[in-house]
Amino acid sequence: MSSLKSYSANDLFNYISKKEDLLVLDVRNEEDFGRFNVEGPFSIKMANVPYFDFMEEEDISVAKVSREKPIKVVCAKEGSAQYVGEILVSHGFEDVAFLEGGIKTWGNLLMPKRINLESDDYALYQFIRPGKASCNYGLIYQGEMVIFDPSRNYDFYRSFADRHQVKIVRTFETHLQADYISGSKQIANQTGAEIMAHIGDFSNASFQYNEVHDGESFEMGGNGPVVKVMHSPGHTPGSTSYIIDDKYFISGDTIFIQSVGRPDLGGKAKEWAAMLYDTLTNKVQNLDKNLDVLPGHFMNWTEANNQLVFSEKLENIVGHNSSIYALDSLGKFTEFIMNNMRESPAVYDEIRKVNNGWLDVDMDEAEVMDLGKNECAATAYAKVKKEESS
């Protein structure tokens, strides 16, 4: 009889990227499964049979699982996937494995992708977080690394820095995140890195940070790549974008490959929509259209290029989103925002408090708060899906 194996979230991403023919068997309850499940670059065959069904009606539950493909069992923490995996093996399934550490390891997974040429004297990485549909970034030059919008996966950054033999010296925040817990404070505590952020979002922060200002530049090392600061308010009042080496535009949640950042998450939709309209019209549209935009989120894996990287020329973004960029008055823009407004997840208020340093949560609470896809784009995900299929 074959024995039960295990796999990591990293392995799972690689299986999906290689389009391996497998079945992801999620054994959490229907509600948790409906709220958040595994989504990758390509479609996945997935089944949801809760583990308590296996406990109560073993044979019926086993019969629901296809024997044709390797089975990758997923659960909340690890134990129930292991439990169900053992049952399947005892019923003669030949290739069964459970996810080490449970779904939260998928939620926290970061996949590094090199953005710039290997021949450049600096290295720019996109760290894709499939579980959040978000991206953060690392810039390396001469033994130092700065990180833009780190998540709370400190272990990942530490081992990435070790592997590249660099020291993390700074983190740059693009804004006060509402949809995930920032890793900046933990990185600063552990490494002594300084946190860089805009006072527009962080005036009440309980921790030490250095202010960034519109138009200011930071040069890495002696004559390394330059990071230019562009205040781009709208998604939040302190939203800030960073232009690297005059080539890459880390746009935070100001603009995405599809759509733009929601200005209604702070409960001041009209006011912030006016700021965003001004940013788009008088700042973003005046940038070099040849810049490669590196967004803070994606809505859909179809936005990724062939290397599974989320990067698009500004010119193409303005072209693809012409229905937004062509809105030629504040009135029309505000109307577009109002028509796309939707509930903001209740947990966002709590996450903001954590990111401002006013709420401390333990590891388990943080895991729960931090799990799930972002809701940051002005165009609703469901709406885009509907338009795509119509």
Ligand SMILES: [Fe+2]
């Ligand atoms: Fe955001």
